[in-house]
Amino acid sequence: MTKPPGQFRFLKSRQIPEVTVLHAAMDDFHYDRHAHEEYAFGVTLAGRQDFFSGGRFHRSPPGNVILLNPEEVHDGHSGGDGPLGYVMVYVPPVQLETLFADAAGREAAGRFRSRDTLIQDQALRGAILELVRLVTHRVGSRLDQEHALYRIAARLVQHQGKFQSSGTVSRPEALLKRAKDYILAHLEEDVSLDDLSQEAHLSKYHFLRLFRRQFAMTPHQYVLNCRINAARQALDDGAPPNEVAMRYGFADLSHFNRRFKRIHGMTPYQYQRSIAP
Structure with missing residues (x-):
């Protein structure tokens, strides 16, 4: 009998629907490199969590906090002898901007980015x-969950020591942002490398080099990642998986299933059923 690669359970907060919790237990499963549009706050519960992020490889033992900034490319797998167990909370930046700003005492802190990926901090973990706990067991009020979010934001700002924003945008970053914005605006179309390099006002050669250096992905991988993120939102909104597959340019439902599962650990149908009220 083939051993299942892992067990994954997504839950949407009833009080703050934009907040998603993932419970994961896995052994042989490997995530493809991908990036989320949200902040991701995780705690390793059992085993060892090995992953690439921020240009480095990390190893997270039980008790460690993992923090991934929005659009930070990463992968992941079990790195120890036993199964890996962890939880992850995904929170859109808009839900945290005011909390970061208030905790830091300055409006610009809403654009907070952590310089640390692995953090050992009991208060943050708690x-x-x-x-x-609140989301999983569907207990407490919206205020209770907002308070937990504020505790996370305040502890991160405190841990950082001083505020670190995304910084000044350089010319190459600005050019690549044009390409990125073009991708997001044309997710339902057949975008070519020529389209992207022209939008960035770069030759294909320079565009490819700069893009991979900036995003740790090829343009093709990035487009696919953005389509998966958009597809997940469409699934959240109740769109049928076969309709979502066609909308975002997957060859068929089978292709969509494979790609989605390599990032979220389950098929689109299983994901949609997991988050159902």
Whole structure:
């Protein structure tokens, strides 16, 4: 009998629908490199979590907090002898901007980006696990969950020591942002490398080099990642998986299933059923 690669369970907060919790237990499963549009706050519960992020490889033992900034490319797999177990909370930036700003005492802090990926901090771990508990067991009020989010934001700002924003945008970054914005505006179309390099006002050669250096992905991988993110939102909104597959340019439902599962650990149908009220 073939051993299942892992068990994954997504839950949407009833009080703050934009907040998603993932419970994961896995052994042989490997995530493809991908990026989320949300902040991702995780706690390793059992085993060891090995992953690439921020240009480095990391190893997270039980008790460690993992923090991924929005659009930070990463992968992941079990790195120890035993199965890996962890929880992850995904929170859109808009839900945290005011909290970061208030905790730091300055409006610009809403654009917070952590310089640390692995953090050993009992208070931060406790705040994340409390939010996971509230969402998982569907207990408490919206205020309770917002308070847990505030505790996470405040502890991160405190841990950082001083505020670190996304910084000044350089010319190459600005050019690549034009290409990125073009991708997001044309997710339902057949975008070519010529389209993207022209939008960035770069030769294909320079565009490819700059893009991979900036995003740790090829343009093709990035487009696919953006389509998966958009597809997940469409699934959240109740769109049928076969309709979503066609909308975002997957060859068929089978192709969509394979790509989605390599990033979220389950098929689109299983994901949609997992988050159902």
